[in-house]
Amino acid sequence: MADIIIKNAYVLTMDPDAGDLKNGTILIEDGKITEIGEKTKESAETVIDAKGSLVMPGLVNTHTHASMSLFRGYADDLQLAEWLENNIWPAEAQLRAEDVYKGSLLACLEMIRSGTTSFADMYFFMDETAKAVEESGLRASLSHGLIELWNEEKGESDLKEGKRFVRAWQGAADGRIKTMYGPHAPNTCSDEYLAKVKEEARKDGAGIHIHVLETEAELNAMKERYGKCSVHLLDDIGFFGPDVLAAHCVWLSDGDIEILSKKGVNVSHNPVSNMKLASGIAPVYKMLEKGVNVTLGTDGCASNNNLDLFEEMKSAALLHKVNTGNPAALPARQVLGLATVNGAKALGTETGMLKAGKKADLIIVDMKKPHLIPCFDLASHLVYSARGSDVRTTIVDGKVLMDDYRVLVLDEQKVIEEAQKAAEELVARIKA
Amino acid sequence: MADIIIKNAYVLTMDPDAGDLKNGTILIEDGKITEIGEKTKESAETVIDAKGSLVMPGLVNTHTHASMSLFRGYADDLQLAEWLENNIWPAEAQLRAEDVYKGSLLACLEMIRSGTTSFADMYFFMDETAKAVEESGLRASLSHGLIELWNEEKGESDLKEGKRFVRAWQGAADGRIKTMYGPHAPNTCSDEYLAKVKEEARKDGAGIHIHVLETEAELNAMKERYGKCSVHLLDDIGFFGPDVLAAHCVWLSDGDIEILSKKGVNVSHNPVSNMKLASGIAPVYKMLEKGVNVTLGTDGCASNNNLDLFEEMKSAALLHKVNTGNPAALPARQVLGLATVNGAKALGTETGMLKAGKKADLIIVDMKKPHLIPCFDLASHLVYSARGSDVRTTIVDGKVLMDDYRVLVLDEQKVIEEAQKAAEELVARIKA
Numbered sequence: 053m054a055d056i057i058i059k060n061a062y063v064l065t066m067d068p069d070a071g072d073l074k075n076g077t078i079l080i081e082d083g084k085i086t087e088i089g090e091k092t093k094e095s096a097e098t099v100i101d102a103k104g105s106l107v108m109p110g111l112v113n114t115h116t117h118a119s120m121s122l123f124r125g126y127a128d129d130l131q132l133a134e135w136l137e138n139n140i141w142p143a144e145a146q147l148r149a150e151d152v153y154k155g156s157l158l159a160c161l162e163m164i165r166s167g168t169t170s171f172a173d174m175y176f177f178m179d180e181t182a183k184a185v186e187e188s189g190l191r192a193s194l195s196h197g198l199i200e201l202w203n204e205e206k207g208e209s210d211l212k213e214g215k216r217f218v219r220a221w222q223g224a225a226d227g228r229i230k231t232m233y234g235p236h237a238p239n240t241c242s243d244e245y246l247a248k249v250k251e252e253a254r255k256d257g258a259g260i261h262i263h264v265l266e267t268e269a270e271l272n273a274m275k276e277r278y279g280k281c282s283v284h285l286l287d288d289i290g291f292f293g294p295d296v297l298a299a300h301c302v303w304l305s306d307g308d309i310e311i312l313s314k315k316g317v318n319v320s321h322n323p324v325s326n327m328k329l330a331s332g333i334a335p336v337y338k339m340l341e342k343g344v345n346v347t348l349g350t351d352g353c354a355s356n357n358n359l360d361l362f363e364e365m366k367s368a369a370l371l372h373k374v375n376t377g378n379p380a381a382l383p384a385r386q387v388l389g390l391a392t393v394n395g396a397k398a399l400g401t402e403t404g405m406l407k408a409g410k411k412a413d414l415i416i417v418d419m420k421k422p423h424l425i426p427c428f429d430l431a432s433h434l435v436y437s438a439r440g441s442d443v444r445t446t447i448v449d450g451k452v453l454m455d456d457y458r459v460l461v462l463d464e465q466k467v468i469e470e471a472q473k474a475a476e477e478l479v480a481r482i483k484a
Numbered sequence: 485m486a487d488i489i490i491k492n493a494y495v496l497t498m499d500p501d502a503g504d505l506k507n508g509t510i511l512i513e514d515g516k517i518t519e520i521g522e523k524t525k526e527s528a529e530t531v532i533d534a535k536g537s538l539v540m541p542g543l544v545n546t547h548t549h550a551s552m553s554l555f556r557g558y559a560d561d562l563q564l565a566e567w568l569e570n571n572i573w574p575a576e577a578q579l580r581a582e583d584v585y586k587g588s589l590l591a592c593l594e595m596i597r598s599g600t601t602s603f604a605d606m607y608f609f610m611d612e613t614a615k616a617v618e619e620s621g622l623r624a625s626l627s628h629g630l631i632e633l634w635n636e637e638k639g640e641s642d643l644k645e646g647k648r649f650v651r652a653w654q655g656a657a658d659g660r661i662k663t664m665y666g667p668h669a670p671n672t673c674s675d676e677y678l679a680k681v682k683e684e685a686r687k688d689g690a691g692i693h694i695h696v697l698e699t700e701a702e703l704n705a706m707k708e709r710y711g712k713c714s715v716h717l718l719d720d721i722g723f724f725g726p727d728v729l730a731a732h733c734v735w736l737s738d739g740d741i742e743i744l745s746k747k748g749v750n751v752s753h754n755p756v757s758n759m760k761l762a763s764g765i766a767p768v769y770k771m772l773e774k775g776v777n778v779t780l781g782t783d784g785c786a787s788n789n790n791l792d793l794f795e796e797m798k799s800a801a802l803l804h805k806v807n808t809g810n811p812a813a814l815p816a817r818q819v820l821g822l823a824t825v826n827g828a829k830a831l832g833t834e835t836g837m838l839k840a841g842k843k844a845d846l847i848i849v850d851m852k853k854p855h856l857i858p859c860f861d862l863a864s865h866l867v868y869s870a871r872g873s874d875v876r877t878t879i880v881d882g883k884v885l886m887d888d889y890r891v892l893v894l895d896e897q898k899v900i901e902e903a904q905k906a907a908e909e910l911v912a913r914i915k916a
Contacts, residue, residue: 124857125864129815162854327802328868330811357868358855363795370759370799371806379762383561422594423790423872425556425900426907432557436760436789440855441873468857475858 054087054096055450056080056412061102062419063088064430065406066109066392072430078107080412083226083450087408098452104420105444106430108388109404110169110413111361112395115261115299115320115349117175118184119147119155121162122475124353132267132329140354146481151474152177156184158471159359161462163190166360166440169413169448172297172320172349172399174234174261178217186225189453189461191413193297193399194221195234195261198249200241207245211252218258228449230259230399232297237263238282239270247289259295259400265308266300267331283308292317297398299349300325301339302332309335313342318398321390323367325351336368337376340386347395360440365391369435384435416445486519486528487882488512488844493534494851495520496862497838498541498824504862510539512844515658515882519840530884536852537876538862540820541836542601542845543793544827547693547731547752547781549607550616551579551587553594554907556785564699564761572786578913583906584609588616590903591791593894595622598792598872601845601880604729604752604781604831606666606693610649618657621885621893623845625729625831626653627666627693630681632673639677643684650690660881662691662831664729669695670714671702679721691727691832697740698732699763715740724749729830731781732757733771734764741767745774750830753822755799757783768800769808772818779827792872797823801867816867848877 056079063076065088079087079094087094127139152175163171170191173181178196185192196214200207218231233253235241241249253260265271265282274282283304286292292315299320301312312319321336339346348368350359365387372382396404403413417434418424421442424433446454453461488511495508497520511519511526519526559571584607595603602623605613610628617624628646632639650663665685667673673681685692697703697714706714715736718724724747731752733744744751753768771778780800782791797819804814828836835845849866850856853874856865878886885893 122858124855124869125859125861128861128864128868129812131810131812135811158854158857165854324802327806328811330805330809330813332809333806353869357864360855360871363798363871366795367799367802370756373762374759374765374803377762377764378563379567379760380561380563381762420900422590422597422896422900423556423792425590426554426904427557428907428911429557429560432560432789436560437556437785439792439795439871439873441871464854468852468854472858475860479860 054079054081054094056098056100057092057094057096058100058102058107058416061416062106062430063406064106064108066388067405067407070407076107078406080447080450083412085406085408085410085412088406100416100445102416106417106419107406107414108417108434109392109406110415110446110448111167111391112347112399112404113163113168113171113350113359113361114297114347114395114398115322115351116171116173116359117352118159118171118173118181119152119175120352120354121159122151122155122471122478124357126354128357142482143478146478147177149177149180151478153180153184154470154474156181157188157462157467160184160188160190161459161464161467162359164188164446164453164459165443166362167415167417167443167446168359168361169415169446170399170401170403172261182221182224182229185229187462189448189451191228191401191403191448193230193232193259193261195232197234197236198241199236200245202242211249215252215256218256222258226449232259232261234261237270238285239273243278243285243289246286246291250291253295259297261297262299264298264301265303268303271303281305281308283311287311287315294318300331300334302326302334304335306338309339309342309344312339313344316345318345318347320347320349320398321368322349322351323371324364325355327367327371329355333371333375337372337381345394345397346390347398348391361391362434362438362440365435384431387435388431412450413448415443415447417442418444486511486513486526488530488532489524489526489528490532490534490539490848493848494538494862495838496538496540498820499837499839502839508539510838512882515844517838517840517842517844520838532848532877534848538849538851539838539846540849540866541824541838542847542878542880543599543823544779544831544836545595545600545603545782545791545793546729546750546779546827546830547754547783548603548605548791549784550591550603550605550613551584551607552784552786553591554583554587554903554910556789558786560789574914575910578910579609581609581612583910585612585616586902586906588613589620589894589899592616592620592622593891593896593899594791596620596878596885596891597875598794599847599849599875599878600791600793601847601878602831602833602835604693614653614656614661617661619894621880621883623660623833623835623880625662625664625691625693627664629666629668630673631668632677634674643681647684647688650688654690658881664691664693666693669702670717671705675710675717675721678718678723682723685727691729693729694731696730696733697735700735703735713737713740715743719743719747726750732763732766734758734766736767738770741771741774741776744771745776748777750777750779752779752781752830753800754781754783755803756796757787759799759803761787765803765807769804769813777826777829778822779830780823793823794866794870794872797867816863819867820863844882845880847875847879850874850876
């Protein structure tokens, strides 16, 4: 007997061999999809009738800083230096471990509600984020941010903590938690330090999460310091491979794209954050043409200001259509691929596709709302018409985290109240 | 005794003299706001406790084609000519009056649910859209589209129908319906025809709704035909004034912006549609600097694909930040102004601001959802974090259209089913 049967659903499998099902049935057992098709002879403890709804793989957010949810709306519409130096950094300096826990729980709640089933995070007090992930039932790839700033002592101390975190949580929460090394960026860590981090990651068999060329300022600083850009530097020190997740990648040359493609680097495109901070427009159309594994991320709530990947999908499609002058660029199905199949590939998880043998990370989307009527094309609706709030059920690792809009795994009211209180106290400390 | 009292609300009045209220009370009587402040001595038949929610002016959608909701997701990700000539036009050719009624009702339902209280529409079978507006309780400025195409007979016939419509519905539905003339665009109507329409509008005291420079193709066609662009041509024939609502205005020169500013023309900026169709990026930052009354529109559902003005606000802010390279461009409060005060000014309605004497068109937004926590800045949350689905109550002309997520004025299930059926039959006719 299976654990869960979902029946009578439109199914967007994202499996190129299976395509879409008009009236699909999905069996889940021991955290995995065991059968998918039109009908089944099996029975299950829990039967979900998804008539009028759509089942698809859960969305994968490949770049965020979950606990920055506490800074949502704290500082907006400012010049970058003013935003970062006079607002975000002073706020981060006051963050305590318990704040990171409460902010991470709030972010997990928001992700469950908006259909995100796994995410990649780089920040600090990461044990707290890991606890929140464990508790919420989500899947995550977590890393402690390493910010050397050409200070050997700080570099060593960060690396030690990063290594401790990698080893402490690798495979935790029944395998839902993976850990990565998180060297911040090529303009905040020296080339020697980056090479050392790479070596440690290799020893531990862990992936690496890093910011790359988010701003033109980084590009200029790198050229001044090394006479070459971040991508060329990282390539020259043997940093790149399919184990690397590079966030942003806005200021890329055609040569950089060739390198990312050749080395199988995973790119996390963050269109909303890049637009909001006026960082620039990543050459996503070209990256996709060259076969780079492009995925989607929301970045933290201080620069978005939500974690809704449906919004991120639409923003990506719109931005690259207008930027290339080509309304056929980034069609809906391709964009869905970035947020599912490609995201799962980047995080190395057996998810992102509904197929027997894959982990059961999936969402059920209500398709009977006024803004989703009529229905001609499921993919178009998901990218251009739907919102995170249309997700009615969220399942991760075969466990139902939200059932018909009721979150089962967290005390929603308590999470909200504690996050609000933590944020207020944080601001009081900043202003003290 | 008042009709409605809303109490315990955060209030974003959008009235520069009043600012925001932390714990506000609003009195509504005979369709108008009669009192607004911290407390009241009055009583009312209906008392709405808005604790934890925010009250703000209803949003104004200054450019849409409501009944195109039936084409939502029908054709996407196509080159413009393929989209328009092989998909949208053949579909429109099969539209019947009853389809326009059903599509308009669906659009009204979606707008009520996402906090839009008035809209401007240019299309055909407009009696049907007017009926839907009357029934749904929304406020609208409606026009029959006039597409002369240098065919005198068609031009006359369209103008006759346009005039009949203007006179038949002006001030209908207790004044909620206003009518306008709707000459389609300067590249689909001759200069003589546009001058004639202007003359008729002047006689009837009606406004004019027109598409202007949506595409580079229009700019090129105008230069070839007249040796000048659409804005200069319209200015030269005395077309412009504060009675004109010009949609899109993407391909403007600095000189065009000067003209629009000097003549008090209202511009409807449609960022999502312009991005989706790759039409280009309107110079909104410059227009605002020059004092042009810029407002927001979603355009029709075939090029968006929803009618959510919250999404349009965020898209506008993001697009012009990245386009100008300035993260401080179009700050949240200014963007809220485009969607409220400026929109109301463009449609000439006594709405868009919460102030004694104004019409009671307002919405209540639930601020206790995970993606709206914590709350430091109401304006930032409305533009960068909220979605249309956070609107819990919608009031137009002092009448509650949606109360705590329950739509009171339409049979939601019936509207949805009939629109779905109409769309399916329409597609069957297209393919026949």
